[in-house]
Amino acid sequence: MVDDRKLAVLRAIVEDYVSTNEPVGSKALVERHNLGVSPATIRNDMAVLEEQGYIAQPHTSAGRVPTDKGYRLFVDRLSQVKPLSGAERRAIETFLAGAVDIDDVVTRTVRLLAQLTRQVAVVQYPSLTSSTVRHVELVPLSERRLMFVLITNTGRVEQRVVELPDVVDEGRVAHLRAVLNACLDGCGLTSVPDKVADLPERLPAEDRPLAATVLSVLLESLVERQEEKIVFAGAANLAGADFTVGLRDVLEALEEQVVLMRLLGETSDPSTLTVRIGSENPYTGLRGTSIVAAGYGSGDKQLARLGVLGPTRMDYPVTMGAVRAVARYVSQILAAS
Numbered sequence: 478m479v480d481d482r483k484l485a486v487l488r489a490i491v492e493d494y495v496s497t498n499e500p501v502g503s504k505a506l507v508e509r510h511n512l513g514v515s516p517a518t519i520r521n522d523m524a525v526l527e528e529q530g531y532i533a534q535p536h537t538s539a540g541r542v543p544t545d546k547g548y549r550l551f552v553d554r555l556s557q558v559k560p561l562s563g564a565e566r567r568a569i570e571t572f573l574a575g576a577v578d579i580d581d582v583v584t585r586t587v588r589l590l591a592q593l594t595r596q597v598a599v600v601q602y603p604s605l606t607s608s609t610v611r612h613v614e615l616v617p618l619s620e621r622r623l624m625f626v627l628i629t630n631t632g633r634v635e636q637r638v639v640e641l642p643d644v645v646d647e648g649r650v651a652h653l654r655a656v657l658n659a660c661l662d663g664c665g666l667t668s669v670p671d672k673v674a675d676l677p678e679r680l681p682a683e684d685r686p687l688a689a690t691v692l693s694v695l696l697e698s699l700v701e702r703q704e705e706k707i708v709f710a711g712a713a714n715l716a717g718a719d720f721t722v723g724l725r726d727v728l729e730a731l732e733e734q735v736v737l738m739r740l741l742g743e744t745s746d747p748s749t750l751t752v753r754i755g756s757e758n759p760y761t762g763l764r765g766t767s768i769v770a771a772g773y774g775s776g777d778k779q780l781a782r783l784g785v786l787g788p789t790r791m792d793y794p795v796t797m798g799a800v801r802a803v804a805r806y807v808s809q810i811l812a813a814s
Contacts, residue, residue: 487532
């Protein structure tokens with residue numbers, strides 16, 4: 478157990494090392510922090526922290542740096558994450574509110590997180606298993622062509638041009654539109670195939686070819702829509718970062734969608750802010766990184782997760798505050814859409 482005084486010394490070491498990227502010595506702690514104890518006491522506290530594995534001495538006669546264990550204690554004992562300023566909150570809200578669909582929301586979110594944290598931002602698309610049909614629209618384009626539009630509760634919009642087997646008047650198109658919406662409104666996307674399996678048989682014979690053509694396009698769009706999709710931005714921010722593993726290993730891990738999906742998706746509570754530090758990551762290529770992630774969704778229902786990845790020497794209070802704030806704004810926008 479680390480007492481309050483040693484915790485204050487550890488906190489000062491973490492803050493100074495994150496700020497300077499230089500090992501921290503007892504003299505620097507005395508000069509930069511009002512710890513209220515003598516230099517000798519600080520040296521003794523540092524010796525105990527090193528013995529317990531919270532800090533380490535990278536070189537002989539050098540100062541100390543935090544270990545993964547030290548960062549973990551620092552994060553677990555944070556009294557609060559750093560809140561965003563009023564200007565930052567307004568800028569985030571305005572930037573995200575301008576999104577026109579879920580693709581735009583994800584694109585804006587990943588860019589925003591990368592800019593706010595100066596790390597690699599990672600955003601998971603809302604899962605198909607969490608999405609339901611909000612509306613189906615059929616828009617006649619010509620006598621033998623129409624636009625099929627599927628809108629989900631998470632903001633996904635799927636559009637396809639449908640080539641019709643015969644000339645169809647607008648009245649029949651309107652009737653099929655009404656039937657589809659009555660059948661699918663609020664239906665989970667993964668349940669749509671079962672819902673529409675016998676739909677053509679329930680329609681008049683003259684409407685069955687139209688229904689079959691539209692339904693084939695609907696089912697194709699669901700199959701082609703990736704269930705496990707993640708986007709990331711800010712890889713250039715890694716250029717100046719220091720890693721205990723090679724940068725190439727980190728970049729290769731970023732290219733593995735499955736790896737990122739597992740890192741983001743290991744907790745189901747949308748209110749949980751997850752911080753995984755260094756050796757806590759199960760993937761060798763990411764052992765020199767930390768991941769801060771949060772869920773976004775509506776109410777207690779998580780739709781997906783987002784977060785940032787960077788070196789273990791990151792500003793955790795700022796990063797955690799940014800991830801949590803952006804997740805909340807994305808949740809509000811999707812709930813209102």
